[in-house]
Each structure stands twice: as structure tokens, then as C-alpha cells.
Amino acid sequence: xxxxxxxxxxxxxxxxxxxxxxxxxxxxxxxxxxxxxxxxxxxxxxxxxxxxxxxxxxxxxxxxxxxxxxxxxxxxxxxxx
Numbered sequence: 001x002x003x004x005x006x007x008x009x010x011x012x013x014x015x016x017x018x019x020x021x022x023x024x025x026x027x028x029x030x031x032x033x034x035x036x037x038x039x040x041x042x043x044x045x046x047x048x049x050x051x052x053x054x055x056x057x058x059x060x061x062x063x064x065x066x067x068x069x070x071x072x073x074x075x076x077x078x079x080x081x
Contacts, residue, residue, distance in 0.1 A: 030037050056062070
């Protein structure tokens with residue numbers, strides 16, 4: 001024969017178990033000890049590809065400045081800077 005106490009203990013145990021399963025089944029990215037850990041689904045995420053480019057982001061501006069300095073040097077009759 002079940003008592004109120006045993007029924008209540010069973011309900012608490014079942015609720016705790018369900019809450020534990022719900023918390024452990026979430027796929028969140030977490031930070032543990034300063035280290036970022038991926039979600040459990042990182043292997044099925046979309047692949048993000050960034051095409052390789054120049055490391056120097058201002059290459060066109062640098063080329064324009066170099067061309068300007070060369071034009072100025074040619075205009076003044078010098079071969080250097």
C-alpha cells in the first residue's frame with residue numbers, strides 16, 4: 001500500500017530527473033574556466049568560408065600613395081623619394 005510520503009518522494013525524484021534531462025539536453029555554447037566550449041551540435045553547423053585575401057587591408061590605398069609619390073618625384077626630376 002502506497003503512502004502519501006512514498007508518492008511524494010516518487011514525484012520529486014521524477015521531477016528532478018526530468019529537470020536534469022532537460023538541462024543536460026540543451027545545446028548551448030558555454031564558457032568554462034575561461035575556455036569557450038562548443039555546443040554539442042558544432043559538427044552539424046553550417047560551414048562558414050572566408051576566401052583568403054591580403055593580410056594588409058589597405059593595399060589599394062598604399063598603392064595609390066606609392067604611385068603619387070612616384071609621380072611627384074618624376075615631376076620634380078628626382079628618381080627617389
